[in-house]
């Protein structure tokens with residue numbers, strides 16, 4: 158399913174009328190084979206005329222098909238392409254917006270440094286990049302080396318010579334493309350815009366995967382960011398804003414959801430899908446006989462994150478209130494920012510903080526629910542990655558195992574540290590309390606925001622019923638990156 162033609166391949170096919178610069182200015186051109194291009198777009202229809210497709214020429218490095226039944230190969234025979242105006246679809250067109258500032262991106266200079274084995278490249282937009290020859294050869298964008306529709310490398314590292322030195326190089330297409338020829342006569346074209354995005358020293362920060370986190374505390378009482386269920390289903394911008402709040406703050410409310418089971422799956426569908434666990438695809442929180450979890454009783458729940466006994470603890474939790482208890486004094490939800498708590502402990506008790514970061518505590522869950530299960534995992538209470546970035550808190554007294562896989566002389570130390578962490582969590586300035594009403598959904602980062610609830614009395618008038626579901630951050634981040642492409646013109650690397 159690959160349309161393997163870049164603008165260079167196209168121009169090699171021959172510009173019958175028009176020019177590349179005029180195309181860049183939004184003009185029209187006709188390429189050999191009857192392909193008509195206009196502006197940064199090219200439009201074509203497969204000879205069998207079933208699949209009208211739009212392709213971006215400059216907007217991406219390669220043609221991107223839009224539509225179904227795309228042929229595996231386009232034969233550019235006369236008459237197989239229709240004029241752009243007759244089959245352009247506005248909706249499809251809008252997803253193919255040209256990247257910002259594309260026309261400004263040219264090479265100013267390309268210099269070889271054979272002793273270092275790299276090119277030094279200066280771009281018209283200002284920056285200078287250094288690119289090792291082996292990296293250039295490895296990242297050839299030709300269809301033999303790179304499979305465009307899958308965005309995946311087709312070449313093998315076994316064919317790659319780490320000491321490769323190019324034979325020659327030239328700037329073509331008015332300085333917008335660097336063409337490198339290798340000793341085996343293979344030729345690689347690099348667009349300035351693309352190469353500029355790959356600079357080593359200033360590689361762009363992944364705003365989605367490594368966001369600037371914002372901590373919070375009691376000031377969110379009555380001011381939790383709130384989104385409308387229906388708008389989340391219908392508006393991409395609203396969906397992005399919600400995920401962004403979850404990503405940066407970790408806590409948001411959604412109101413206006415239908416008062417029935419199934420709403421969470423509808424919402425999750427806008428992102429990806431729910432994560433199935435031993436408690437099911439979704440789970441029903443109400444008072445049950447022979448409860449498999451304390452949540453399924455009217456007892457209070459201490460502040461905790463869910464499922465720390467999983468190797469892959471679910472990233473996002475959603476709790477949809479279908480019926481709130483008529484016991485007005487009970488059933489309120491509590492939320493605490495685990496990152497804020499971790500920071501406070503770090504500042505006031507640095508040694509305890511080190512204990513919480515390094516000593517591992519065992520969690521386990523055993524029983525029968527959606528499946529019969531026995532899960533075990535050991536992890537520190539506060540977890541950072543190797544770059545020193547906050548990853549998650551792992552705190553859940555209810556499922557902390559009776560055993561501790563620690564040297565016995567460290568046991569008392571870890572209890573002291575956990576007790577301190579718990580005291581900090583419950584500091585009044587850290588607590589946010591919200592009693593969910595029917596149709597409200599609490600959504601939060603399950604690796605960061607600890608949640609709990611006050612006890613309640615089961616009354617005759619009705620029960621308290623929440624439906625819960627999880628999603629993973631991998632899919633949520635993926636969705637955010639896709640949304641950013643259409644909302645903000647983000648260019649994929």
Ligand SMILES: [Zn+2]
Pocket residue numbers: 297298299300301302303343344345
């Ligand atoms: Zn190649």
